[in-house]
Amino acid sequence: MAQYRHLPIYRLSYELLQRVVKATKEFPRDFKFTLGQKMNDEVIEMVVLIYRANSTENKAPVIERLLERLQVLELLVRLCHDLKLISTKPYASIVEMTESLGKQAQGWKKSVSKSK
DSSP states (O other), X not given: OOOOTTOXXXXXXXXXXXXHHHHHHTOOHHHIIIIIHHHHHHHHHHHHHHHHXXXXXXXXXXXXXXXXXXXXXXXXXXXXXXTTSSOHHHHHHHHHHHHHHHHHHHHHHHHHHHTO
């Protein structure tokens, strides 16, 4: 089994999961089980996809799914900020982390493509 916990992208995604859980914890009931749960689910799936990508021979399709999930999360986070569900400081922190994750995933994808 491949090691994944040492990967910077894994550590960052886990930290992002913690931030998203904290940010959605105080959502009003109307949004906690819709937008909040969807955000949490997307980040959890991203962590799982990083594990899968690291464990498989054909990494590119898994990394592509990871990037799709990241785009969905970015949309949801922006919507929550626009609806004033997430204040500016946590929003900025989450956006910074998603940008970094996107760059790392793109670099990983490019590296995998070159090695073929």
